[in-house]
Structure formats: C-alpha cells, structure tokens
Amino acid sequence: MIYCTNCGAECPDDAKFCGKCGHALHGETPAGDAAQRPAHSAVSDTQTEQTLWEGRPSDLGDQIRTGMLMNNVHYKLTSQRLLITTGLIGKKTEELELVRIKDVSLEKTAMDRMMGVGTILIYSSDPTTPEIRLEDVKDAEKVKDLLRGAIRAEKEHYGTRYREDL
Known part of the structure; x- marks a missing residue:
C-alpha cells in the first residue's frame, strides 16, 4: 500500500x-x-478554504435598504469559490467554483463612478449560471483584481490550463 x-x-x-x-x-x-x-x-494550506472578501451592494438605494435591514444580497469570495446569497426570509445561495470562471470584466456608469461602486461581470462554464453580476460593489477595481488573483491561484493549484476554442 x-x-x-x-x-x-x-x-x-x-x-x-x-x-x-x-x-x-x-x-x-x-x-x-x-x-x-x-x-x-x-x-498544504492551499486546500483549506479561506475567506478573501465579503460585501454587499453599496449604492445609495442599497445603503438605505441596509439601514432598514432590507438589503438581502451578500457576496462572499473565498480561495475556492464565489457565493452569492439572496433572500430576506427564505435564503438562496448561488455557488460558483473559481476554476469554472472563464472571464471577468468591470462596468461603471457615471453614477457608479460618483458613488465609488461598479458592477463586476463574471462569465463561467457553469451551465446553471453562465453569467453572474456582482452589482454595486464598493472599490470594484480592487475586488476584481482580488478575484482575478484567486482564480489564477486556484487554476494553478489544480493545473487547469487556458484553451482557446477555435
């Protein structure tokens, strides 16, 4: 053995x-x-899941809903997956493994720039959620770079290589 x-x-x-x-x-x-x-x-410690970032939508409307305890969206980025929890009474959690993410982009409208937020778009090979939107993320550039680094580290850990479909 x-x-x-x-x-x-x-x-x-x-x-x-x-x-x-x-x-x-x-x-x-x-x-x-x-x-x-x-x-x-x-x-190795790379197999233990660690929380890298947690947040909620943070534009003006979301800040008002948070003050009234009505903001029901929560984002959590770990070293292995992305979790999006929604719901006020009944909860729903969408989970996406980082190795399944194909591309990440960032959108910022003029109002988003004034509020210091942005929308992170995530494209994945997950059949149930091929596209995920993290809306009104505070310091969106930093979160996007953190997400990108976590994706690269997780893919390197599993030996996943990028391949362009021709």
Whole structure:
C-alpha cells in the first residue's frame, strides 16, 4: 500500500495517481510505515478554504435598504469559490467554483463612478449560471483584481490550463 504525498490517502500499489486528489504518485512506502505517511496537518494550506472578501451592494438605494435591514444580497469570495446569497426570509445561495470562471470584466456608469461602486461581470462554464453580476460593489477595481488573483491561484493549484476554442 502506498500513500499520496499530497493528501495522505491510501492508494493501491499499482496506482499512478491518487484516487482522492489526483496527485501523481512517485513511490511506494511499506504498508504500516506510519512515518512515511504525511500527517493530516502536513497537507498544504492551499486546500483549506479561506475567506478573501465579503460585501454587499453599496449604492445609495442599497445603503438605505441596509439601514432598514432590507438589503438581502451578500457576496462572499473565498480561495475556492464565489457565493452569492439572496433572500430576506427564505435564503438562496448561488455557488460558483473559481476554476469554472472563464472571464471577468468591470462596468461603471457615471453614477457608479460618483458613488465609488461598479458592477463586476463574471462569465463561467457553469451551465446553471453562465453569467453572474456582482452589482454595486464598493472599490470594484480592487475586488476584481482580488478575484482575478484567486482564480489564477486556484487554476494553478489544480493545473487547469487556458484553451482557446477555435
């Protein structure tokens, strides 16, 4: 029996890749040799999800709704996914894995520029939500750059490569 050096999962002796995480296996360890097995804490921190940014729509109308406790939209960007929660009483959460995002763009109207907000458009390969709009995001340029960096890091972590369809 061999153990994956990435996640510590047990794998058959003849396996070339880990069945749990897909990491390439480069050698065998004797069965029962616990010293060769990576400890759970030795798993890289890139696998733990971390919150990078949280926010709500922030234009004038949204600020009034927030003051009245009626702003029912919440955005959350983690190191692995984007979550959009909506609803005042009944909640709905839309989740998008960062590796599925194809493109990100930013829109700012004249009013948005005066309010210091913008709309971030996200295009993905997710069949249920091919386009997501994060509307009235405060400091939209910084959030877009943070999102772009998180997407690149997550795709690099999984070895996802960009391919242009011709």
